Amino acid sequence: MSKTILTVDDSRTMRELLRSALEPAGFTVLQAEDGLHGLEVLGASEPDAIITDINMPRMNGLEFIEAVRLDAAKRAIPIIVLTTESDTAKKDRARRAGATGWIVKPFDPARLIAAINRVVA
Amino acid sequence: MSALDEIRVVFFQECDDQLQELEDGLTAMEGGETDDDTVNRVFRAVHSIKGGAGAFDLHKLVKFAHTFETVLDEVRSHRLAADGTVMPVMLRSADHLRDLVAAGRDGGDGDQERSKELIVELEALIGGPKGGHSAADDDDEGDGGLSLADFEFTPIAMDWGAMGLGTGLGGGLGEDAAASEGEEDGPAIRISFRPRKDLYAKANEAAVLLREVAALGKATVRCDISDVPLLDAIDPEGAYLAFEVELDGENATEAKVREIFEFAEWDCDLEIKARGGSVPDFGAIGGDDAGGLSVADLLARLQGEIATEAPSESTDSAEGSPLPSLKPAPETSEPAKAEGKDDKDDKGKAGSKGEAEAPAVVIRVELHRVDKLIDLVGELVTTQTMLAQKVEEAGLPTGSEVVSSIEELDRLTRTLQDSVMAVRAQPVKSVFQRMPRLVRETASATGKKVNFVTHGENTEVDKTVVERLSDPLTHMIRNAIDHGLEKPDDRVAKGKPAEGTVTLSAAHRSGRIIIEISDDGGGINRPKVKQIAIDKGLIPADAVLSDEETDQLVMLPGFSTATTVSAISGRGVGMDVVKSSIEALGGRLSISSRPGLGSAFTMSLPLTLAVLEGMIVRVEEETLVIPLSTIVFTFRPQPGDVQYVGQGRTVHVRDQIVPLIDVGVALGYRKDPVDPLTSVAVLVDCDNNRRVALLVDDIRGQRQVVIKSLEKNYRPVHGISAATISGEGRVALIVDVEAIAGDRTLDNFIFGIDNVAAE
Numbered sequence: 001m002s003k004t005i006l007t008v009d010d011s012r013t014m015r016e017l018l019r020s021a022l023e024p025a026g027f028t029v030l031q032a033e034d035g036l037h038g039l040e041v042l043g044a045s046e047p048d049a050i051i052t053d054i055n056m057p058r059m060n061g062l063e064f065i066e067a068v069r070l071d072a073a074k075r076a077i078p079i080i081v082l083t084t085e086s087d088t089a090k091k092d093r094a095r096r097a098g099a100t101g102w103i104v105k106p107f108d109p110a111r112l113i114a115a116i117n118r119v120v121a
Numbered sequence: 122m123s124a125l126d127e128i129r130v131v132f133f134q135e136c137d138d139q140l141q142e143l144e145d146g147l148t149a150m151e152g153g154e155t156d157d158d159t160v161n162r163v164f165r166a167v168h169s170i171k172g173g174a175g176a177f178d179l180h181k182l183v184k185f186a187h188t189f190e191t192v193l194d195e196v197r198s199h200r201l202a203a204d205g206t207v208m209p210v211m212l213r214s215a216d217h218l219r220d221l222v223a224a225g226r227d228g229g230d231g232d233q234e235r236s237k238e239l240i241v242e243l244e245a246l247i248g249g250p251k252g253g254h255s256a257a258d259d260d261d262e263g264d265g266g267l268s269l270a271d272f273e274f275t276p277i278a279m280d281w282g283a284m285g286l287g288t289g290l291g292g293g294l295g296e297d298a299a300a301s302e303g304e305e306d307g308p309a310i311r312i313s314f315r316p317r318k319d320l321y322a323k324a325n326e327a328a329v330l331l332r333e334v335a336a337l338g339k340a341t342v343r344c345d346i347s348d349v350p351l352l353d354a355i356d357p358e359g360a361y362l363a364f365e366v367e368l369d370g371e372n373a374t375e376a377k378v379r380e381i382f383e384f385a386e387w388d389c390d391l392e393i394k395a396r397g398g399s400v401p402d403f404g405a406i407g408g409d410d411a412g413g414l415s416v417a418d419l420l421a422r423l424q425g426e427i428a429t430e431a432p433s434e435s436t437d438s439a440e441g442s443p444l445p446s447l448k449p450a451p452e453t454s455e456p457a458k459a460e461g462k463d464d465k466d467d468k469g470k471a472g473s474k475g476e477a478e479a480p481a482v483v484i485r486v487e488l489h490r491v492d493k494l495i496d497l498v499g500e501l502v503t504t505q506t507m508l509a510q511k512v513e514e515a516g517l518p519t520g521s522e523v524v525s526s527i528e529e530l531d532r533l534t535r536t537l538q539d540s541v542m543a544v545r546a547q548p549v550k551s552v553f554q555r556m557p558r559l560v561r562e563t564a565s566a567t568g569k570k571v572n573f574v575t576h577g578e579n580t581e582v583d584k585t586v587v588e589r590l591s592d593p594l595t596h597m598i599r600n601a602i603d604h605g606l607e608k609p610d611d612r613v614a615k616g617k618p619a620e621g622t623v624t625l626s627a628a629h630r631s632g633r634i635i636i637e638i639s640d641d642g643g644g645i646n647r648p649k650v651k652q653i654a655i656d657k658g659l660i661p662a663d664a665v666l667s668d669e670e671t672d673q674l675v676m677l678p679g680f681s682t683a684t685t686v687s688a689i690s691g692r693g694v695g696m697d698v699v700k701s702s703i704e705a706l707g708g709r710l711s712i713s714s715r716p717g718l719g720s721a722f723t724m725s726l727p728l729t730l731a732v733l734e735g736m737i738v739r740v741e742e743e744t745l746v747i748p749l750s751t752i753v754f755t756f757r758p759q760p761g762d763v764q765y766v767g768q769g770r771t772v773h774v775r776d777q778i779v780p781l782i783d784v785g786v787a788l789g790y791r792k793d794p795v796d797p798l799t800s801v802a803v804l805v806d807c808d809n810n811r812r813v814a815l816l817v818d819d820i821r822g823q824r825q826v827v828i829k830s831l832e833k834n835y836r837p838v839h840g841i842s843a844a845t846i847s848g849e850g851r852v853a854l855i856v857d858v859e860a861i862a863g864d865r866t867l868d869n870f871i872f873g874i875d876n877v878a879a880e
Binding site: 010011012013014016017020053055056057069075076077078079095098099100101102105106107114115117118119120 | 124125127128131132135161162164165168169172173175176322323324325326329330333380381383384387388
């Protein structure tokens with residue numbers, strides 16, 4: 001049974017890059033274009049992990065993470081923040097919002113997979 | 122094309138959208154809309170471009186975008202006001218970013234000197250470079266400091282302690298086992314790991330982490346349950362277990378262990394001690410301030426914890442026994458290793474697209490392949506036409522099988538042709554998008570204020586047309602600002618807003634694309650224009666011209682020269698060159714102007730350069746094609762309708778007197794004008810509602826013809842726009858109506874014939 005990963009990013013480039021890294025590694029990939037869309041997809045699926053961008057229209061990644069962590073049914077899903085903003089303050093904000101981990105763009109596919117394996121039971 | 126190449130295409134498409142967003146957003150900000158949404162939109166655009174560029178190793182682009190983004194972040198955080206100092210730099214940066222993206226698309230780096238200049242300017246806005254080190258200086262530093270993994274995991278093996286927190290917070294998911302190899306040649310590592318409850322609240326899982334650690338070698342895990350309270354005191358969200366791990370094995374390096382705990386160290390007390398090594402303490406980093414989220418029901422987590430605990434408990438007394446239940450899970454990490462950058466294969470793709478959204482599939486095709494296809498379809502149309510003609514000549518009954526099959530073939534061929542043409546169609550957007558920048562540059566160089574408006578940028582037209590629009594548009598927009606718009610003070614004095622409006626619009630109209638550039642400036646200064654034309658000897662001093670005719674003067678060759686072209690408008694190019702470049706595309710340019718209210722320059726262009734609906738006519742022994750789009754109607758001149766005016770003739774048709782032009786004479790097929798009464802006249806529309814009647818010997822019919830460039834195959838011929846292969850397989854020339862009519866109009870000026878086009 002392959003693991004399912006929900007990717008949330010407003011950039012189609014990034015969504016496709018994630019897909020091209022995840023699918024060959026045997027993951028099923030779901031996609032959402034922003035936090036709000038992510039919550040919609042989440043309502044109809046049970047991903048094993050979420051990878052989300054921070055800066056997105058409508059609902060940003062931090063709000064999205066907080067929303068997931070407040071949802072009793074979904075809060076146990078690991079969330080990896082995907083961001084170019086590599087400084088500590090930004091990561092700290094993601095951490096406070098409830099992010100499980102982070103990966104810095106641009107990412108190396110192998111590192112991405114390693115990061116996911118570190119959070120997916 | 123590899124998967125990465127495909128995504129690269131997606132990236133550059135997305136860049137176009139983001140650049141437009143950026144431009145729109147900045148324009149809105151410039152107009153005073155500095156609300157959070159707008160600023161965020163702008164920020165996101167740059168951010169996305171940077172993010173994608175990083176994935177495709179466009180380091181120079183990333184570096185520039187990074188600095189730009191940093192400044193935008195200051196604006197976004199209200200630490201920097203988007204004022205008259207900041208906005209021009211932003212706009213220039215956006216322009217440059219567009220250049221860099223374009224360069225990246227073509228595999229280049231773009232103008233790096235310009236990047237440096239702008240980086241310095243950008244950094245100056247936020248009080249100098251961050252950390253006192255300008256990004257402009259680090260030449261080939263690569264990612265613009267993004268790929269922290271590249272240096273934060275730099276192997277200074279024994280120095281973990283000294284590097285302290287920074288190392289751990291590196292952010293990159295360093296795989297750099299090499300980092301500490303040599304130093305960590307097989308010695309045991311001792312890990313002390315005490316999760317705090319926040320660790321579970323963030324969906325981290327102690328068991329998973331321990332499993333990963335165990336995968337590195339031979340692990341001995343002890344669970345410390347001394348903190349577990351009595352049942353009634355247990356907080357379901359609490360974290361009570363601590364773990365001690367002893368790890369042995371070749372892969373058991375401190376770096377690898379640290380990597381595993383990279384996420385967890387936010388929320389745990391962690392000590393990793395290589396035997397005999399130093400002991401950096403990461404425990405302090407975590408902080409304990411995530412309380413806001415601890416409303417949680419974490420039973421599920423707790424259950425997991427208890428499950429983990431069970432075997433551990435049993436081995437607790439028997440210190441040092443392995444952890445049998447926590448086996449490494451190689452099946453999840455194996456594919457990861459196999460996943461190289463470019464080796465994505467079908468196996469992976471076949472995986473599970475499942476519910477994932479299906480993006481519009483775009484393929485990149487070399488243009489010459491499409492052109493080859495269009496050419497072949499063109500030949501097919503010609504052959505089909507010939508065949509149809511033969512069948513018709515054979516006089517088969519209309520209901521016969523051959524005739525109806527030929528009709529079906531005709532329909533299919535044309536549909537095929539339309540479909541192939543559609544492949545080359547592109548929105549004019551790509552050209553329109555370049556114009557705001559030009560407007561800004563021109564406005565700032567001329568001291569004018571310009572509100573630039575575009576409409577219909579999704580209107581599609583043949584790629585070649587799109588590409589060749591750039592120069593004429595550039596010139597006309599410069600003109601509109603430089604010559605059309607008045608200076609702000611003058612405008613205010615006239616009761617107009619200080620800011621002038623220049624509008625660029627595109628629309629489809631009866632099989633052509635109409636592109637209009639209009640301004641609300643002063644309109645063409647007719648007395649001045651006329652004077653210039655007289656001074657340059659283009660018209661006689663006593664010429665009497667209608668307003669429309671006067672406006673046309675600006676398009677006469679030799680009208681626009683150094684004295685009228687400023688540094689801005691000119692590259693020494695006059696409107697005559699613009700006009701002829703549009704005509705070379707089979708287009709027409711017309712001008713309308715209202716004094717004090719502004720001018721409009723309208724281009725009418727064919728949607729495709731490959732086919733043309735034409736009327737086949739005969740002149741002497743030649744077969745000619747007159748573009749159907751120009752024809753109003755055909756008629757046989759009646760006695761009394763034709764008048765001789767000077768050396769020219771006019772014909773009276775539908776209450777108009779229009780110039781009568783013998784095509785045979787105009788193209789040099791005969792010396793003496795033919796008798797109009799024995800010929801057929803074709804009334805054609807020219808620019809500015811002018812009409813002329815073209816005299817031909819005979820009309821043969823109407824047909825779609827495939828255009829073959831004369832310039833490519835022979836050389837430009839005045840009065841002929843292109844050639845085609847007729848149904849009989851002969852070469853037929855396509856008449857350049859505008860050129861022939863234009864000659865005539867010019868003659869009229871020279872000979873002082875007025876009122877020829879009176880309505």
